[in-house]
Amino acid sequence: xxxVTQSSRYxxxxxxxxxxxxxxxxxxHENMFWYRQDPGLGLRLIYFSYDVKMKxxxxxxxxxxxxxxxxxxxxLILESASTNQTSMYLCASSPGGESSPLHFGNGTRLxxx
Amino acid sequence: xxxxxxxxxxxxxxxxxSLELRCNYSYGATPYLFWYVQSxxxxxxxxxxxxxxxxxxxxxxxFEAEFKRSQSSFNLRKPSVxxxxxxxxxxxxxxxxxxxxKLTFGTGTQLKVEL
Numbered sequence: 085x086x087x088v089t090q091s092s093r094y095x096x097x098x099x100x101x102x103x104x105x106x107x108x109x110x111x112x113h114e115n116m117f118w119y120r121q122d123p124g125l126g127l128r129l130i131y132f133s134y135d136v137k138m139k140x141x142x143x144x145x146x147x148x149x150x151x152x153x154x155x156x157x158x159x160l161i162l163e164s165a166s167t168n169q170t171s172m173y174l175c176a177s178s179p180g181g182e183s184s185p186l187h188f189g190n191g192t193r194l195x196x197x
Numbered sequence: 198x199x200x201x202x203x204x205x206x207x208x209x210x211x212x213x214x215s216l217e218l219r220c221n222y223s224y225g226a227t228p229y230l231f232w233y234v235q236s237x238x239x240x241x242x243x244x245x246x247x248x249x250x251x252x253x254x255x256x257x258x259x260f261e262a263e264f265k266r267s268q269s270s271f272n273l274r275k276p277s278v279x280x281x282x283x284x285x286x287x288x289x290x291x292x293x294x295x296x297x298x299k300l301t302f303g304t305g306t307q308l309k310v311e312l
Contacts, residue, residue, distance in 0.1 A: 088240070115298065124206070126287060126304035127241075142299070174240060178298065183229040183248035183291060186300060188240030 087111070088189040090175050096195045103162040105192050107175030113187070114180035116158035118142075118150065121172040121191070133158055134180065165196045199224040199290045203303035210278050211311045218273040218306050220288030229291035230271040231300065232262055236284045244286075247271060258282070283310045 091106040109116065115134050119127040119142075129142030131150040139150050147169060151159045158177075162169055172193050176186040200223045210216050222228055229248045233241040245256025252264040262273045271288060288303045 117300075119302075124304060126203075127302040129299065129301070132299060143301075176241075180298065182298065183246055184298060185231065185243040185246060186233075186241070188233075188242070190238070190240045 088175055088177055088187050090173075090189040090192045092192050093190065094193050094195075096197065097162075097165050098197055099166060101162075101165050101196075103165045103194065103196075105160040105162075105173055105175075105194070107158045107160070107177075107189060108156050109158075109177040109187070110156065111177065111179070111187070112155065113177035114155075115178045115184075116152065117176040117178075117186065118148075118158065118160045119174045119176065120144070121174055127174065130160065165194075167196050170194060170196045199228070199292050199301050201288050201290050201301055201303035203286075203288055203306050205306045206304070207307045207309065209309040209311060212280050213277050216273075216275045216278045216282070216308070218286050218288075218308070220271045220273065220303060221269050222271060222288070222290045223269065224290050224292070228271075229298075230262075230264060231289040231291065232256065232260070232271075232273050233287045233289065233302075234258075234284050235287065235305075241287060244273070278308075278310055280310045280312055283308055 088109045117132040118130040133139045133152040149161045175189045178184045202221045231246045232244040247264045289300045
């Protein structure tokens with residue numbers, strides 16, 4: 085079974101802090117993704133990566149950056165956290181190619197105060 | 198740009214009753230379509246997917262979905278709902294980019310099951 089592990093289940097940070105959300109997958113998947121989930125808005129793609137050191141902006145990249153130095157690890161960075169970034173963050177991976185399904189982690193609930 | 202609409206935010210059904218969750222998509226080419234389920238406190242799990250061939254696809258946990266190109270729909274069905282099916286359900290459409298596949302999700306339908 086594919087395992088996607090997000091390092092924190094809950095995080096509380098202060099406005100202006102730099103925040104790192106970490107995600108690790110154990111199946112040698114090419115693609116990795118960061119989504120945020122908000123009530124009534126579903127899942128919105130922040131960034132994705134289809135190879136080491138490669139990244140592409142998703143639909144809502146503003147205020148975020150990412151890092152993928154190793155294939156198994158994909159980090160989401162909030163350079164200066166703001167209260168409107170309070171959300172559930174979901175990491176996912178997929179092997180790549182057409183119709184390959186995403187495998188999700190259990191999410192990190194981030195609260196910015 | 199591709200998009201997905203799930204018109205029902207909440208649905209309540211009685212245990213043992215049939216279920217249909219609606220999904221409409223907008224996409225210029227033949228779509229790859231997915232249904233995912235999210236149980237409380239969990240990530241999303243794939244229920245089923247459509248990418249070609251038979252328009253009626255079977256998934257896990259007794260779910261099925263039918264692709265109807267003429268209606269731009271991919272509705273999820275289950276003949277008899279179990280209490281454990283209470284969860285949030287997401288429909289998604291895939292777009293192939295130069296670097297890989299990218300999914301766009303609907304806003305989700307929250308299913309409540311009455312005993």
